[in-house]
Amino acid sequence: MIKIGVSACFFHPDLNRATFGPKTLSYLENDMAVYVARPNVMPVLIPELPKAEKLAMIKEMDGLVLQGGVDLAPESYGEQPIGRWLGDRIRDEYELELMKLFLDAGKPVLGICRGFQVMNAYYGGTLFQDIETQRPESIKHRDATEYDHVHHGVRFEKGSFFESLYGNGKNPMVNSVHHQAAKDIGKGLIPQAYCAEDGILEAFIHESAEPGKIMGVQWHPEFFHTMGDKLINPFKIIDTFLTFAKTDK
Numbered sequence: 001m002i003k004i005g006v007s008a009c010f011f012h013p014d015l016n017r018a019t020f021g022p023k024t025l026s027y028l029e030n031d032m033a034v035y036v037a038r039p040n041v042m043p044v045l046i047p048e049l050p051k052a053e054k055l056a057m058i059k060e061m062d063g064l065v066l067q068g069g070v071d072l073a074p075e076s077y078g079e080q081p082i083g084r085w086l087g088d089r090i091r092d093e094y095e096l097e098l099m100k101l102f103l104d105a106g107k108p109v110l111g112i113c114r115g116f117q118v119m120n121a122y123y124g125g126t127l128f129q130d131i132e133t134q135r136p137e138s139i140k141h142r143d144a145t146e147y148d149h150v151h152h153g154v155r156f157e158k159g160s161f162f163e164s165l166y167g168n169g170k171n172p173m174v175n176s177v178h179h180q181a182a183k184d185i186g187k188g189l190i191p192q193a194y195c196a197e198d199g200i201l202e203a204f205i206h207e208s209a210e211p212g213k214i215m216g217v218q219w220h221p222e223f224f225h226t227m228g229d230k231l232i233n234p235f236k237i238i239d240t241f242l243t244f245a246k247t248d249k
Contacts, residue, residue, distance in 0.1 A: 002245050004036050005046045005061040005102070007095050007115070009069040010088065024048075032067045032112075035222035035238060041245075048094050054101060063245035064102040066095055066115025068220060071180055074129055077121040085129045085180070096122055103214070108244035110237070111216030113178055116204075119216045123186025123206070131181050131200070138198040141176040148223035150176045151231060153196030154203075161211035162192035162203050165236045172232045174202065174219035181218065193217075212240040 008026035015021045026047040036043035043065075046057060073087035074080055076096070095118045102109050111119040117127055128134045131141055143150050154174045156163040166172055182201040185191065192215075193203035206214035221234030 002041045002062045003044050004063050006043050006065045006067055007098055008045055008047055010091050031222040058101050063108040066111040066118050068113035072117055077126045082129050108213045108241055110241045113220050116216035116218045120182045120186045123189055125186030126184040128181045128183045130179055142179045148175050148177055148226050152176055154193050155196040156193045160192045161205055166232055174231055175223055177220050213244040
């Protein structure tokens, strides 16, 4: 069975929480678990552990998925906060280290939403800390009430790998659950798709690997089921990623 490590979301200690108030909790959002659990694939949550223990786990893993969640801290990509968007530097450091360990082991990495932003920061890129503030001409990319029903068109780069996956569809659409976005693109990342309405970067691959082995998407393919067939096929992403997990033993 293929084992795919999934980075953890964190709940930090909070004495106002009814259970485990003084403790740090690591969790996996359930739609993500379902999305990764393709036939013969086991998603495995990777908790924050000492490096030696993480390395031992990674030896048993066939790839890494960086899941969505809270903002990155601006300090993690060399900036200072411009407002209230302080992010989670503890989780940033945990995921940036995980990414390095998996890449050093030659294993595939897929970043989704926050994970896409982590990958951009890993390669030296930066983020818009808040799209509405720094790109006021942009469309709405997040709404707390509509959540995973917010959607927009996506434009694939001509001749790109993602166009080869999706280029035949008419008016391709993706969901949008983010208020931050890639600003300066990290070294070696090759843009694959943009928001059709405002040009926000939506997908990339890395030049150092075969297309699909190291890639990220700003949308949430694991949430696509909430909108039926209005959006592009979400499984082309994970199934492409898994072809590298199957061969990189």
